[in-house]
Amino acid sequence: MSRVVIVTGASSGIGAATARRLAVEGFHVLAAARRTDRLVELVAEISAAGGSATAVGCDVTSDESVADLARAAQQAGGPVTLLVNNAGGARGLDPVESGAIGDWQWMYDVNVLGTLRVTQALLPMLEASGAGTIVVVSSTAGFTVYEGGGGYTAAKHAQTAVAGTLRLELCGRPVRVIEIDPGMVKTDEFSLTRFGGDVAQAEAVYAGVAEPLLAEDVADCIAWCATRPQHVNVDRLVVRPLAQAAQHKVHRAT
Incomplete structure (x- = not known):
């Protein structure tokens, strides 16, 4: 009986890459996201490669949708041993004084309350x-x-606080809490979403950076942490591309 993993935000980027990688590791993957058409394609790809996966439509901002995800997990036919809270995103790059409340609300709801x-x-x-x-x-x-x-960092600071608090509260119970903190990752959609579909602005984020991280790099980190012996808890794994020494220090070729 295969172990079951739930991966949220699995329709693209890090989520899709993680679903593929964990299927290779022998998990039955419940790939969850809003865009079920993409999930169907992902599940077909995983199955064709010899893996096992199921598509589950889920909006992490909806209580009812998450309840449906939980029911799907109960019916998956194996022990639920792994949850990857990956659904998230950024909107806008405005200063605090002019940031759109709606963008901030969306980022908090998806990144924090979704988790x-x-x-x-x-x-x-x-x-x-x-x-x-x-x-x-x-x-x-x-x-x-x-x-x-401001909006994105506030949401991610809150998400990090949730992870740390949960680890404290679960101490003594058989559940690990692992936080993965990627730096600059180039995926198909993250920056496009942040800049409202503006391709030029999205591409400018990675201008001159020869090798930003890819979704597969982060998936590799997730898989490694999640497949350590159960007594090993990787509290936090920070991963950046070589070109990024810090949030504000990025080498860009001219």
Whole structure:
């Protein structure tokens, strides 16, 4: 009977890469996201490669949708041992004085409350497995601020606080809490979403950076942490491309 993993935000980027990688590791993957058409394609790809996966439509900002995800996990046919809270994103790069309240609200709801909803719904199953793991995909923005990033860094700081608090509260129970904090990752959609679909602005983020991280690099980190012996808890893994020494220090070729 395969172990079951739930990966949120699995329709693209880090989530899709993580679903593929964990299927290779032998998990049955519940790939969860709003865009079910993409999930169907991902599941077909995983199955064609010899893996096992199921598409589950889920909006992490909806209590009802997350409840449906929990029911799908209960019916998956194996112990639920791993949850990857990956759903998230950024909107805008405005200063605090002119930041759009709607953008800030969306970032908090997806990154923070989405993690809360899904974790609360899946925690009983993770604990019942006797060897559960919760992965929270946050960001280096969860511990470093930068101009124009107030809304996103505030949300990621909050998400990081949730992960740390949860680890304290679960001490003595059979559930690990692992935080993954990527720096500059070039995916198909993160920067496009942040800049409202403006391709030029999105590409400018990575201008001159020869090798930013890819979604597969972060998926590799998630898989490594999640497959350590259960007594090993990687509290926090910070991963950046070689070109990025810090949030504000990036080597760009001229």
